Amino acid sequence: MPTSAPAQTPAPDEPGARPAHGALDRYFKISERGSTLSREIRGGFATFFAMAYIIVLNPIILSSAKDMYGHQLDNGQLVTATCVTAAFTTLLMGVIGNVPIALAAGLGVNSVVALQLAPRMSWPDAMGMVVLAGLVVMILVATGLRERVMNAVPYGLRKAISIGIGLFIMLIGLVDSGFVSRIPDAAHTTVPLQLGADGHLNGWPVLVFILGALLTLALITRKVPGAILISIVAMTALSLIVNAVVTVPSWGLTTPQWPGNPVEAPDFGLIGQVSLFGGFGEVGVLTGVLFVFTVLLSCFFDAMGTIMGVSDEAKLTDAKGEMPGINKVLFVDGLAVAAGGAGSSSATTAFVESTAGVGEGARTGFANLVTGGLFAVALFLTPVATMVPSQAATPALLAVGFLILSGSVKEIDWADPTIAMPAFVTMVMMPFTYSITNGIGMGFITFVLLRLAAGRGREVPAPMYVVSAVFVFYYLMPALGLT
Secondary structure, eight states, X not given: OOOOOOOOOOOTTSTTOXXXXXXXXXXXXXXXXXXOHHHHHHHHHHHHHHHTTHHHHHHHHHHTOOOTTSOOOOHHHHHHHHHHHHHHHXXXXXXXXXXXXXXXXXXXXXXXXXXXXXXXXXXXXXXXXXXXXXXXXXHHHHXXXXXXXXXXXXXXXXXXXXXXXXXXXXXXXXXXXXXXEEOOGGGOOSOOEEETTTSSOOSHHHHHHHHHHHHHHHHHHTTOTTHHHHHHHHHHHHHHHHHHHSOOSOOSSOOOOOOSSOOOOOOOTTTTOOOSSHHHHHHOHHHHHHHHHHHXXXXXXXXXXXXXXXXXXXXXXXXXXXXXXXXXXXXXXXXHHHHHHHTTSOOEEEOXXXXXXXXXXXXXXXXXXXXXXXXXXXXXXXXXXXXXXXXXXXHHHHXXXXXXXXXXXXXXXXXXXXXXXXXXXXXXXXXXXXXXXXXXXHHHHHHHHXXXXXXXXXXXXXXXXXXXXXXXXXXXXXXXXXX
């Protein structure tokens, strides 16, 4: 199991501060990492609530598209598929990887599957492409290539990836809560975002978010145990009251309303509906390989950035910024990609919202047992699991984004332009392009070019040259007519 530098020991008066003992503690290294069972449990709950939106959002994205035969996936079956793969892979990451990194259907990748793959083939063919991408990831892990790529990333860029993720999840929180919104292209303005829905902060949902953010930050400042989880529960209760008392035009994706029928039977109809190589017969070998490559690249680097950022925030890295036992984590991540395809929920990958659990003190895979268990429960209680509005959960992302930013920015060597400028590009491009992969790719390319320009090409690790070349090809694919 991965080892790490111990995290800060909880205060003596913190509930659950007494270290756990026994086989469970030894297996997950709970005491060794300076954590407690109560912190792990709180962290597992916080992570689940921060990412529970995927139970609703992933089915919406996938069911809105049609394959080449005009078939659409059933929304109810997609909810089941999303919960099953999230529960299975999150539990697997906890037991094998022993890290507090939860997994679920990846945003961005599901859009690629729905908008690029499915229209050119059948749904089973498209999911087969995802399975193949996962198998390739596992081969890269087995040969040590994926670990070599991660370890070749300079320390300063590792910190920049963490900062970029911090900024990215802060923006996710602001957008998902409605605190800021996208200005439609029809407005003919160069400003992409605005305050609220119309340039002003209006409505109860935004007020719930603001109160949640203030409460979360105040509790963290006061070092109150369970700050993030307390805020989520409190704001969910407030949202239920508000929605029952006043008329709210829209809460966004999730309306805080106690369901009339909280229990629903899962429908496993999509599980295993996969054709591994059928897609190649529809689009040809070259296009099929490029489709697999597109899914692979997104899964590979999105997960790489998330694993780096979350493990660094959880103090699971050593003095070089590397995480001992990383291969187990990477292998489970590759298996998760394949499992997502096999379950027809699209590629499953590490979720950056895991930082919400880390912010609660989670340091081990035991937190994943809680998160994965809640996804399993959601199979039968989906209406209850999805009643937490984004306005109640997203303040956690704002708070954790700040904590990541404040802890990493001083670690970058700003006096070395060949590190400082690529770091800046990395951390800025993640939120501005709404993509972890883009931030990593542009940062890597900038790093290699600046080191060459400075006559320091020999200092660039060989894997950085290879990966940067892959990214250059990836960005040139549309111009070359290969997408």
